[in-house]
Amino acid sequence: MNSTEYRNWVNDKLNIGEDVLYLSMQDVIDTGTTAEEIIELTERAMIAYSAKKVEMPAKIGLHPQPDSLMHAMPAYLPDEFACGIKWGSNFPTTRERFPGLTPTNCQIIYNDHESGLPLAFLDATWITEVRTPAVSLVAAKYLANLDATTFGMYGCGIQGKAHVKMIEHVLTKLETIYVYDLYEAAMDKLIEQCQPLVNARIVKASSYEQVAKNCEVIASAIPIHHHPHPVVKDEWISKGQTLIACDCHSVYEDGVYKRADIYTVDSEEQHRLLETYGYYPWGLPEIYAETGAVAGGLKPGRSSKDQLIVSNNVGMAVEDMMVARRVFDRALEKDLGIRLPLWKSTK
Ligand SMILES: NC(=O)c1ccc[n+]([C@@H]2O[C@H](COP(=O)([O-])OP(=O)(O)OC[C@H]3O[C@@H](n4cnc5c(N)ncnc54)[C@H](O)[C@@H]3O)[C@@H](O)[C@H]2O)c1
Incomplete structure (x- = not known):
């Protein structure tokens, strides 16, 4: 038409x-x-x-x-x-x-x-609710090791649940999904609602560290604070991991972003504007490409199993x-x- x-x-x-x-x-x-x-x-x-x-x-x-x-x-x-x-x-x-x-x-x-x-x-x-995890899935499709058997989720609210429900569309070999939230009840509710819908076993993690050290791919959806207080230490994150954020720089110490081999954002213009609002107090890392440029073949995605990759997507109209x-x-x-x-x- x-x-x-x-x-x-x-x-x-x-x-x-x-x-x-x-x-x-x-x-x-x-x-x-x-x-x-x-x-x-x-x-x-x-x-x-x-x-x-x-x-x-x-x-x-x-x-x-x-x-x-x-x-x-x-x-x-x-x-x-x-x-x-x-x-x-x-x-x-x-x-x-x-x-x-x-x-x-x-x-x-x-x-x-x-x-x-x-x-x-x-x-x-x-x-x-559903297009936000879809963005994370697109990032995972091109930037994650697709044979990953472990996935982690920081934040078990609406986005946490939606990510867990949808992640197996791209990461088809998952065996274990670790979830972590400040509130025990949020983790319990996620497991109750999502476990019947996914093949992988969902595990209630005991700490940020357990997720960081056990998951090949991690997504995060916790509240965005204007002055972030990172909770995941740089030393817990290893080469080969893929970190997908829909909450700006809320979760990881700045060193993680700065040493990533590839750092993508959904919209460079948007993130540069957010930087002027103070969302990235330690400065935006060097942007390798927009996530959509990788999906569209304008820039290569993951090229080796050992790359540490971060994809930070705030959502686009x-x-x-x-x-x-x-x-x-x-x-x-x-x-x-x-x-x-x-x-x-x-x-
Ligand atoms: N990128 C996008 O397009 C997009 C779209 C929608 C929402 N978001 C963002 O995703 C985030 C979550 O949104 P939501 O609708 O799921 O909210 P929500 O309130 O339903 O879920 C947030 C969860 O995070 C938990 N939490 C709070 N502080 C935490 C911490 N320090 N560590 C671990 N868990 C913590 C809360 O207990 C809650 O369960 C927000 O920052 C929101 O702005 C982004």
Whole structure:
């Protein structure tokens, strides 16, 4: 379908300019978009970004509470006719302060790329939940030793669980998954929810050190502090390991990043901006390439079993908009959501 055909297809199902489709999180899930699709879409988005085939300014943000963030994330993917903005937040204290509510919450305004009019307002919390581990999986696919039998997860919250549920899509030989969290209850809950869904045995680790010393590939998703307090010592990390972070430099001592043989980020522009906000008090390490440039073959990935590789990905709006396009199309096909009146043309 070309751009006009696609717009006509949408307009047949939704009166563009008069109605806007509201999709709750349940509607988004009910589209039936699978983990495999999300991994494939996320990889395509990362490759398109690093090939400079999209428009995506670095995200800007507000910080209403200590260590909280609210990010404005616009993106346009011309090849997908996908365009919109995500407004995503993480308030680490929400769970304690407001029991029953979760710390990460996101919404997307999804727009018509030909007129700019809004097409949909959708919950993007689930999209964020699954596309974030998908980014880590893309990093693992090109940067990890794929015969790894051990995987570690720092942080057993929403992201920790989503990573553990999805990691075997790429690391197919896993035998043991070590998980660690400040809170015992978070580890127990992860094991209860994830063990029935994965083949590898999930082990509750007793310390950061146990994970660091036993896992070939480690992902991390703990709260991002504006002034990081690294908990994993440089001396615990060895050559050959792959460390994938979706929490900036929250976990490892700075020496780990600086001695890595390969250090990738999802968006160089984004991380340089975050550096000016003070997220990397010891300075960004030398960036070898964007993760999407490695996935797209512009730069080689892992070339030897012994390389220490770090991939630090903060998340990009192109991933959200790529997935949003699929979700939006499916919602129209399945007649999901609620149509809200936008306005009546006075012409
Ligand atoms: N890169 C991205 O695209 C992206 C997307 C979503 C979330 N995130 C980030 O991922 C992180 C986790 O998000 P979430 O939604 O899973 O939050 P969450 O609150 O559900 O999970 C965080 C977990 O970390 C644990 N924790 C806190 N401090 C810890 C420490 N020092 N050591 C070990 N565990 C610790 C908490 O107990 C909790 O279980 C946040 O920093 C968030 O900003 C990144």
